Amino acid sequence: MTHVLILSGTGWLGSRIAQRWVDRGAEVTSVARGLRPAPDGVDLVIADRSASDAYRDVAERDWDEVVDVSSNPVHVRDAAEALAGRAAHATYVSSVSVYAGAAEEDADETAEVVPAWTEADEDDYARGKVAAEQAAVGLAARLAVVRPGLIVGPGDPTDRFGYWPARLAAAGEGPVLVPETRGRVQVIDVDDLADFIVSAGARAFDGVVNAVGEPHPFEEFLTLARQLSGHTGPVRAVPAEWLERHGVGYWMGARSLPLWLPDDMPGFATRSNAAYRAAGGRIRPLEETIARVLDDERARGVARSRGSGLERSEELDLLRLEGSGTATGV
Known part of the structure; x- marks a missing residue:
């Protein structure tokens, strides 16, 4: 044994x-x-x-x-x-x-x-x-x-990745605030990671690997999340400078827009996963992970208060303050 x-x-x-x-x-x-x-x-x-x-x-x-x-x-x-x-x-x-x-x-x-x-x-x-x-x-x-990299999936205690499908689902026909960004989203599904760790241990794998998924433009991630959540309202993209000026943080935490990173950090969410793949690591499609997370968020309540992200009331206040804003084609 x-x-x-x-x-x-x-x-x-x-x-x-x-x-x-x-x-x-x-x-x-x-x-x-x-x-x-x-x-x-x-x-x-x-x-x-x-x-x-x-x-x-x-x-x-x-x-x-x-x-x-x-x-x-x-x-x-x-x-x-x-x-x-x-x-x-x-x-x-x-x-x-x-x-x-x-x-x-x-x-x-x-x-x-x-x-x-x-x-x-x-x-x-x-x-x-x-x-x-x-x-x-x-x-x-x-x-x-x-x-x-960023570990995501059902049950995620950090509330970062799940903020977006949950907010889009909760907003429905209403507006959603997003950052103007050239950034990427690069995640690893918690179950893919667990599978790899166990298989690596079983065969006594010796080495270092970046367990990361494929990098996706932030806009592509939002498009997938909108489609899966059924959001039909406007998406209002505002510049990073405006968000920072109004106290909106990036990446994680209260009063933030999670996963968003400054444009001067292009390498953070674009790490190579070649060694992970060569060692047998799985990377499931991003839309599959989003769908799994969305099911979990719906079970936990898409309108709940979260450890990361804007409260809906904060977001609506910012949208009103920003005015007509810039509509994006997301």
Whole structure:
């Protein structure tokens, strides 16, 4: 039997990885704080990874596969020290945020990364991921480092990707505010990512891959989302400068237009996925992912308050303020 240990594995992605290993007939153990239930068939070891004895119940066993999804480099380092010599293979889930630049399109895994995190009290996601990648080398002699782009799909807790199909569906015949942008949208479906991580572990894949989908112009993404959501109202595109002047942020967070990026970051959403594809990674059509997300958003409520995006009342206020605006052909 295959023995799999998943660290921090009860969240959105981690639970999917765990369930796939269970479905393969593996014996799966997850170390987590116990704030969320583990999937059926997973042995949950409740532990705080900041504690000195966090790995007490798993450090004396041998593992065929260890998966770590933590963004805390201290947690990854401590796990590597506790499990040294115990794992045949390990997978660390990193991020394309590790890259230092976003100006070059189609950059691959050899692109420069930011300096590694060094201060115990420093809160820097990208530098933390770099340090965690370095620490993960100690988990096993054979290591897969998977660098996803924006992970999307049903159940997404970040509310970024789902904002658009949900807002378009909720607006119906009403207007929707969008940014004028030459930017792209490049995502990875959470289930494609989970499938790849498990298959990579099963065959002991050793290497680094950007787990990213194909880049799509922002306007193409909106067109697909409109078609699938049935939105028939006007789409009003306004310049980035106007949005920023009126306190609308980009990428994520409250009072933002999610996924939108400044035009001087063309490389951020155009990373090369050649290595991921060569390693057997799947990229489902964007419209399929949008449809899956739209079904999930409808189940959760397309008009709900969200962690990312504009409230509908904020959007309507901005539309009124902007006036007639610029209608787009999206």
